[in-house]
Amino acid sequence: MKVVKIGGNALKNIDINVLKQLQTWLAEDETVVLVHGAGPMVDDATLKVMVNVVQTQVWPMLHHVLGQAHLSPTLLTDGVVARIKDAGKFGVVGEIDSITTTLMAGRLYVIGPLVSSSQGELLNVNADEIALAVARHFKADTLYFLTDVAGVLDQNQQVMTELSPTVAATLMSQEVVTGGMFIKLQAAFMAMQVGVQKIQMGRDFQVGAKLVLGDQE
Numbered sequence: 001m002k003v004v005k006i007g008g009n010a011l012k013n014i015d016i017n018v019l020k021q022l023q024t025w026l027a028e029d030e031t032v033v034l035v036h037g038a039g040p041m042v043d044d045a046t047l048k049v050m051v052n053v054v055q056t057q058v059w060p061m062l063h064h065v066l067g068q069a070h071l072s073p074t075l076l077t078d079g080v081v082a083r084i085k086d087a088g089k090f091g092v093v094g095e096i097d098s099i100t101t102t103l104m105a106g107r108l109y110v111i112g113p114l115v116s117s118s119q120g121e122l123l124n125v126n127a128d129e130i131a132l133a134v135a136r137h138f139k140a141d142t143l144y145f146l147t148d149v150a151g152v153l154d155q156n157q158q159v160m161t162e163l164s165p166t167v168a169a170t171l172m173s174q175e176v177v178t179g180g181m182f183i184k185l186q187a188a189f190m191a192m193q194v195g196v197q198k199i200q201m202g203r204d205f206q207v208g209a210k211l212v213l214g215d216q217e
C-alpha cells in the first residue's frame with residue numbers, strides 16, 4: 001500500500017511520469033492513497049476561503065488531471081474524522097482523530113486538507129500530517145512527499161540524497177531546513193518511527209530527485 005502526498009504548489013504541475021507510476025501501481029493491484037495539500041492557509045477567518053479554494057479549484061483540477069490519465073479516484077472522506085487540535089490556540093485547525101474506513105486493492109483514494117469532525121464541522125488539517133496518519137493507519141510500505149523542491153536542500157542548496165535523523169536534526173537546529181520542509185521532515189521521521197519503510201521527498205518518484213530517510217536503498 002502506498003501513500004503519495006502532493007503539496008499545494010506541486011499540484012499545479014503534476015508530472016506525466018507521476019501519473020504513469022500511479023497507473024502502473026493500480027494495474028498491479030496496489031492500493032494508493034493520494035493526499036493533497038492546498039498551500040498555506042491559517043486560521044478561522046481563512047477557513048471559508050480555504051473551503052472555497054479546495055472545492056472549486058483544487059479538487060476539480062486534481063480530478064481533471066487524474067481523469068485524463070484514466071485514473072478514477074475515490075474520495076476518502078467517510079471514515080476519516082478530525083478533532084480540534086488545540087482550541088483557542090489554532091482556531092479551526094484539526095488533527096486526524098480516527099480512521100475507520102477500509103481500502104480496496106487496486107483502487108486510488110484521494111484526501112485533502114479539509115476533514116470533518118465528529119460534529120460534521122470541517123477542520124483545516126495539515127496535509128503532511130494527514131499523510132503520516134494515513135500511512136500509519138494502513139501500514140503503508142512507502143510514503144512519498146511530492147513537493148515544489150527537488151528534495152531537502154543543504155546549506156549549499158544541494159539536494160541531499162540520503163538523510164539520517166541526526167543530520168536532519170542538525171539542519172533543523174541550524175535553520176537550514178525551515179518552514180514547510182521542517183513540518184514535512186517531522187512527519188517523515190514520525191512515519192519512519194511507526195514502521196513506514198521507505199520515505200521519499202522531491203518533485204517526482206525518480207531516483208536522484210528524492211530524499212531517502214534512514215538506511216533503506
Ligand SMILES: Nc1ncnc2c1ncn2[C@@H]1O[C@H](COP(=O)(O)OP(=O)(O)O)[C@@H](O)[C@H]1O
Nearest residue numbers: 007008009147148151152153176177178180181
Ligand atoms: N532546506 C530546505 N530544503 C528544501 N526546502 C526547504 C528547506 N527549508 C525550507 N524549505 C521550504 O519548504 C518548502 C516545501 O514545503 P511546503 O511549502 O510546505 O511544501 P508542500 O506544499 O509541498 O507541502 C520549499 O518550497 C522551501 O521553500
Ligand SMILES: CC(=O)N[C@@H](CCC(=O)OP(=O)(O)O)C(=O)O
Nearest residue numbers: 008037038039040041113126127
Ligand atoms: C493546519 C495546516 O497546516 N493546514 C494546511 C493545509 C494545507 C496544506 O497542508 O497544504 P500543503 O501540503 O501544500 O502545505 C495549511 O493551512 O497550510
